[in-house]
Amino acid sequence: MNDLLIIVVHGIGVGAIFALVGMSFNVVFNASGILNFAQGNMLVLGALFAFLLLPTQPDLLRWFILLPAVAIGLALLLAVQGYVTLLPLRSSVEQHSWLITTLAASVIIGAILLIYQGSAQQSVRSPFTAIRFMGVRIPATYALTTGLALFWFIALHIFHTRVLTGLAISALSQDLDAARAAGLRVRRLQVTAFAISGLIVGSAGFVAAPVMAIANDSGITYVMNGFVAAVVGGLGANLGALVGGVLVGMLSLYAAYEYGGEFQNLVSLALLVVVLMVRPQGLFGRQAARRV
């Protein structure tokens, strides 16, 4: 029983990272219909900044100063990526060149990391003391990623329901053409959505750095699990990403515990297949009418 509780706590911590990537998928998807497959490597970039900027000795003040700075840096980078992605598109929902563009952005980031640091993996020591739970030490980072996921979930909810720009972005997810006809500056709002997703993955990468593998090829793990979290929860639904991420995290760790480490990655993909078969719109997704 103790073992299972430890697995649950670790699963929530790991799953929160996937949930954050899932929410960043949703922000861009709701505004543009684009799935940004560069999110995994953007998360790794956030972690890389933590590696480069944090001192080897714990320094909480610097950590708190750098957290928003890195998030803003990634937001600017994502805004540029979003602008370049959207530039050739007449309509982001009717053309699909974004698939190549976002994958290309991911490949480019991976290649830059390879050139910069080779295939070596970097690691960051957490400035926070581990938490004692049932006689074992739990990395404080897991508490922080869980808190950050909840923070972004609430912040996005407020943004989309109470802030004018957020309401306008929500309108894009309803009907792009109607939003354009109503006078909304669609392209600018879509780039803003990319920037907000940058704030999420930038802060997530920085906070999660001590429990991440910071390497040129580790982005794929995070983007895959984040994507599964978003789809299992229901694309576009942030509550779904939150629940989906935690579900993926807990199930994958439980599979490793009960059946062996070789099942760890398999189980998240199996979950995706099962959910798509039973409930294609995801756990919290809405069924949408489709023009035929």
Next chain:
Amino acid sequence: MKTLRSVRGVSFIAALAMAAGAASAQPAPIKAGQFLDITGGGASAAEAAKLGIDMAVAEINAAGGIAGRKINMISADTQTDPTVALGEAKRLVQQEKVELMFGPVISQVLIAVLPVVNEAKIPQFGATGSEAITPQAAPYYFSVLINAESQAKAMIDQAGKVLNAKSGAIISDSGAQAKSFVEAMKREMEARGIKLTGVQEYQYRATDMTPQLLTLKRGNPDTLFLFASSGEDAGNVLKARDDLGWDPKVTGNYTVATFADAVIRVAGKEALHDTTGLNYTAFTYCDANLLPKPFGEFVTRAKAFDAGKAGRLSLPFAAALYDGVFVLKEGIEGSGKTDGPSVAAWIEANGAKHTGILGPLGATPASHFLVGPTALSAVYPDRILPGGLQQRFGCK
């Protein structure tokens, strides 16, 4: 006047003829392909390998070459990509017509190019560890790396004879070499009467090994056998063990010892308590005042050759590749030929006579891994001297 011109002309022609004669008396250089994974995943190991090979070639050429023939090195980068490697191997063999090949350091890269080098019967050595690279699959290739089976035998020796362990659990990554290791461990544990209480694996670059360790903890083993392919992975296993407050003795592999800096970076020095790793005995010491001379001299030469690289690269790994070049040299000079069958047969029969940095080597028709379990020692991973020497287990 006319006679003088004739004398000058005859003298000039005679001088030209003498120069041409002298040139033809100089043996043609041996073309050797430096076939390394300079970019991509194998880059960090290949850079150290290149340093060792470059040093050996420079020293051999300065001393007159192999059987009087200077080595003319032609470089190729596999990019750690089997497809690229195949193209580069064809270029070296078919266009450049190399007679020897040095490298690679990645098993799957070598496996991809074997049809090309086997057909051309090129003698070759590298630093690969896959059990799939047998003398049947690669008859003219030798490896200076320790294979999984040798590591398993040495780790069982350490656990059984030194630590008196009666039971053990295994944790490894999911790579091909690790799977060979697990199979070898199961055989060895059964043969030595050590009870296997559990086996777990993790994916490369996984950062949370808590579930795997919780499972293994249930079996209550005396020792935990750890086979990692990167120092970071090993560090994450040891960090998870520490976080769980679980303290079985950890018997680690070659990676745990030679990439101890990465282990410490991830887990901290404190996580290495009750942990041993494996290293070539040639790169270990007992008394800091009595260091192994061949490796010490190699470090001095490496610093003189390229101080920058010597300061940041793994010199034990460079030394292993350095020795490999000399093994091939001895094979060519001993057999009097450069073709793969002759050189391989000579090394199989006489490799044990090699006296280099690595100490006693040995290859047989059944195994072309030059380093066996007897050339390995258990070490304290965190007791490292500048240059990379590690203190052997049991030494104060």
